[in-house]
Amino acid sequence: MTELNTIAVVGASLAGLRAVQALRREGFDGTITLIGAEKHLPYNRPPLSKSMLRGDDEVTLPGAEEIGDQWLKGRRAVRLDTGDRRLTLDDGSEVHYDGLVIATGARPRRLPEHPEGVHTLRTIEDSVALRAELAAGHDNVVVIGGGFIGGEVASTARSLGLPVTLVDASPYPMQNVLGAATARWLADHHRDNGVELISRTRVTGFDGTGGVTGVRLSDGRTLPASLVVAGTGVVPNTGWLEDSGLTLSDGVVCDERLFAVGAANVVAAGDVARWPHSLYGGELVRVEHWSNANDQGGVAALNLLAGPENAKPFADLPSFATHVHGARIQTAGLPHLADETRLVTGSPEEDRFAVAFARDGVLVGAVAVNSPKDLIRIKRAIVAGDGPDALA
Ligand SMILES: Cc1cc2nc3c(=O)[nH]c(=O)nc-3n(C[C@H](O)[C@H](O)[C@H](O)COP(=O)(O)OP(=O)(O)OC[C@H]3O[C@@H](n4cnc5c(N)ncnc54)[C@H](O)[C@@H]3O)c2cc1C
CATH class of the missing domain: 3.30.390.30 (FAD/NAD-linked reductase, C-terminal dimerisation domain)
Known part of the structure; x- marks a missing residue:
């Protein structure tokens, strides 16, 4: 095993929590410092676009309360010096490490013109804010993006009896993920459940001051809108790593054992990690799914502990589920x-x-x-x- 006395984990969500748990289970008795930008106990995100929108607040991840004192809550890492093995946090304090797990996930991609009133969905706060709007009732709900988050929000809004228009740039929603036949079925499924689906169309701008009243489309139309939700994908949280020497390209680029390319004793896991997948001829993949973050957090941490020679490649099959209408x-x-x-x-x-x-x-x-x-x-x-x- 590599001699590691202190391990820092940046990102206190699913992958970060699993990393801490795996280290303790393996008998690591050194110092673990978990640094997380959010103030909540690590929680599950999938319910944020499902049960939480209907009023169920139970999202804390099992085992989250065990992390105790080793957790720097509400603290963001702003810089990584891989030479000195030092993290700088947003309050100016520094954390030294022998080994580092990067698990900073992803954030919603914002639209080129993104007015304040347009909702995105990634955090508990986002879900609570959207829930309040859905409960208040709206005449014109416009969902931008027919991916899994857009589809689930549209589905929830319909189940609450609200009129929904779903605007999607592709010929059929989720075609790149599901293939043409299933995507065609999904388009019909949305329509059968009362969603007005506008495909092959982009949003070009918004009307309204101090709140959105209309969504302008690439076909020249303007949709009336009282509530707008954008589900247009995510971008990995790597801004704080810009001058770290790590290779960044749509995520933290890693080798097949999840060691980050560009520095020693650094691994990455979850939505932020991009690594060569052996089942796909070594193609670099970044997977934005719960099961990937759940499994990868532990494997990355144990690989860090084992050292590159004894580490195992990560080649789990990505898998994902969504519920729509x-x-x-x-x-x-x-x-x-x-x-x-x-x-x-x-x-x-x-x-x-x-x-x-x-x-x-x-x-x-x-x-x-x-x-x-x-x-x-x-x-x-x-x-x-x-x-x-x-x-x-
Ligand atoms: C609404 C919603 C519904 C979803 N539904 C499904 C589903 O049905 N099925 C499925 O498979 N997946 C689903 N997902 C995706 C799944 O939740 C993610 O794949 C998973 O949360 C990734 O976990 P993670 O730990 O890698 O990253 P994240 O959960 O993104 O956590 C990263 C954490 O790091 C923190 N952080 C970021 N930068 C810093 C920094 N510089 N310093 C300190 N902390 C930082 C963030 O605040 C965050 O708490 C859903 C996601 C969302 C948002």
């Missing part, structure tokens, strides 16, 4: 890499089906709508390196 949509692997798509079971007409994705004859991804068992079957075949014929 009562349907459960799950993905595994990376469907967007595929050159071949095959319907494995069911059909879009039945609202129950599973699709397998292959590249060069080898399975790389799966999408399932209301078919969890089929997703598990395809996942096993992906991990086994099978081709699509193995699913017949």
Whole structure:
């Protein structure tokens, strides 16, 4: 094992918490300092666009209360000196480390023109603010972006009886993630549930002073709007690492064992980490899913402890689930890499089906709508390196 007496973990959310827990479970008895910009105990984000919008406030991650004194709460790291192994925090204080886990996640991408009144969704505060608006009732809810957050917000707003227009730039929502057939089904599913879906259209600006009253579209129309929510993706939180010497490119670039490229004794995990995935020929991937942050936080921390020679590559299959208007949509692997798509079971007409994705004859991804068992079957075949014929 590498000689590490003090480990700093920056980012006190899912990946950061899992890193701390794994270190303690492994018997690390040195000092751990967890630095987190938020004031809450580490919490689960998936409920923020689901149950929390309907009034359920229970989001704290199990085990979060155990981190106690080692947690610098409401403190942001603003600079990393990898030569001196020193972090500078936003109050000017410094934290020295022997080993560092970077788990600073991601933040919502803002629109080029982003008025104050346009909601985004990443934190408890964001969810509480949006919940209050939804509860107040609105005549014109406009959701920008048909990804999983936009889709879930649209779904929740419809379940509360509010009229919703969903504006999405792609031909069908989530087409790049789900593939064309499922994305077409999703578009119909939104419409069947009362969402007015405007596809192939971008937002070009907003009307209103001191509040948004209209959303201007690339087709020349202006939509009346009393509540606007933007779900237009996220950007990794790497600004504080700019002059650290680490390689930054859509995240912290790591090797296959999650060691950050550019400095010794630094690992990264969760939404902020980008690493070469062995199941995909070493392609660099950054995965913005709960299960990835949950598993990667612990693996990155244990790799740090073990040292580069004894560390294990991280090659878990990315997987994700979302719920839209009562349907459960799950993905595994990376469907967007595929050159071949095959319907494995069911059909879009039945609202129950599973699709397998292959590249060069080898399975790389799966999408399932209301078919969890089929997703598990395809996942096993992906991990086994099978081709699509193995699913017949
Ligand atoms: C509304 C919503 C719904 C979601 N639903 C799903 C879902 O259904 N399924 C799914 O798989 N995934 C879902 N996700 C994604 C999932 O929550 C994320 O993949 C996961 O939270 C990533 O965890 P993380 O620890 O890497 O990063 P984050 O959860 O982003 O946490 C990073 C933490 O670091 C802090 N931080 C940032 N910069 C600094 C700094 N310089 N110093 C100190 N602290 C810093 C941040 O404040 C934050 O607390 C959802 C996300 C959101 C926002």
